[in-house]
């Protein structure tokens with residue numbers, strides 16, 4: 001468990017978050033000591049990218065008067081939570097948008113900076129082999145992939161699902177959860193069959209179960 005403060009927000013990175021990042025970074029394929037560095041670079045890029053994502057939510061919450069805002073990175077992603085007066089639907093939509101948008105913007109800025117420095121460098125192959133380049137490469141890839149995925153998939157508790165809830169409103173919560181379940185089944189199947197992915201379908205199964213339980217209670221699971 002790692003705890004620190006960033007822009008005044010308490011940030012917690014739970015052990016499961018490191019474990020999932022290590023798995024995604026290829027920790028199971030480590031055979032030689034030199035295989036460790038790429039995994040550590042992936043983990044570092046992932047944790048920075050996800051903290052930027054949650055920072056986007058947290059800063060927007062603060063802008064709208066949120067208090068006691070905290071950030072937690074857990075197994076499947078992250079959560080920025082606020083106490084105090086509830087946000088309006090419009091504010092909730094903007095808070096949900098801010099995380100992935102800040103994450104994607106940072107990914108694009110780093111991508112442009114790396115592309116420009118690679119063009120002016122005489123030895124781009126040397127640059128590509130360096131750990132700093134690998135770190136930035138993973139940062140760009142994770143930021144764009146996770147940011148866009150979170151935004152476009154209307155599945156709770158992802159940001160796309162939060163935005164859908166903001167648009168449809170609390171009265172249509174059942175519809176939001178039903179759309180969430182259908183979208184999770186479709187995304188999970190596409191990930192498994194066409195993209196040969198492993199973790200995304202598991203995450204979608206987890207989402208279907210959580211949304212189904214919420215549908216039974218007709219309540220929303222929280223979090224951004």
Ligand SMILES: [Zn+2]
Nearest residue numbers: 099100159224
């Ligand atoms: Zn988010």
